[in-house]
Amino acid sequence: MPVVGEVVNACNMMNLTSIMSFNLAWNVEIVAQFYATLYVDRATKTFYWTIQGKSFHVEYAYFASILGFPENDLTREKIHEVENVLDDGELHFMYDSAYGDIKFGTVHGLTPYYKLLNQLFHYTLCPKRGDSDNISNMSKNLLARMAPNKNEFSIFDFIWEEIIICSVSPKKGCHYAPYIFAMIKEVTGVNILTDKSHQVYKPKKDQLE
């Protein structure tokens, strides 16, 4: 399966391997309180929230360092700043009729490289509930950025902006729980007990073919 090697190499090139292998159990209630009380100061790039009625805040750069992002990640191109959500038709280069009937904006007809990437992003950088056949919103942009010879982009900024979008979208759930919980533990200095484990994605061989 050469495609697995290709995907691993591409993730390495784009500096995604570290954050995608990040593993931390979390507490659902703590993450829920974070999303319910989150306020973002755009000018100072700061998150404000409360846990059990106590107020906390974290700056952009500090949050990034907690998740292990190097400083140069923050200076890279920011997808949410320079791009709108891509139209389905703009994803044409990811499809091939050899892999089934093509439906742009879905997983039908995706080449194995993008299909595997989409599977991996589905559980990590673009978590999603509901119809897993659709490629939604900024997942399209993220996949398109994984094309060969594309410039590196700021992964932390992608996560930061997606957290903000989730916090004001009633239909979306609480995304990035492990990352948020890691940050809250660091900021509060409390080793908060968890009730949800962070599982490891272990696809079977036939799922990757």
Place this chain on the structure above:
Amino acid sequence: MACEKRGKQRAASLEIESPQSSDSKATEDSPIAHRTGKRKAVAKAPFRSRGRGRPNAQGTSAHGNRPRIKHASAPGSHMADAGESLEYLERIILRMQPAIRAAGMHYNGVRPVDYTKGKRDIYAEWCDNPAEYIQEQQGDVHFWINFHADWYDSVILSKSHPTIEMKSINWDYLLNMICR
């Protein structure tokens, strides 16, 4: 006077009845107790009210001497003395529960808002730094203002899985799949 009489009558009847109910030995020895009419009268009491074993001589009612049940504490009360510290979160696993609203639903005309319905400009309702706000929520440990409590109740708590499932990638596992 009528009241006094009634009271006295009640007192008198108590004096007569109490030895019978409080001391089972006395009722056994009494010849009256062997009469079938009395037995039928006793049997009318529901089984659950009779209790078991030898009744306590000091007991005056069916519920008088039962051990007190320790009632569970109210939600959130275990954190009432937590103060500014969150260290108790190292010992207690927080679970999701609806926001506690001490004020009635109609108090001040403020009703809980369902943010899943209708179109709302969330950014307009989004509050500034919560630490700078005066506490609107009374009786709730974790929310200060109504917007947060309403958002938590209507948007987050209404979902079966509030946090989206995430998995981490084991790159070694993936690479080993190539070799297999």
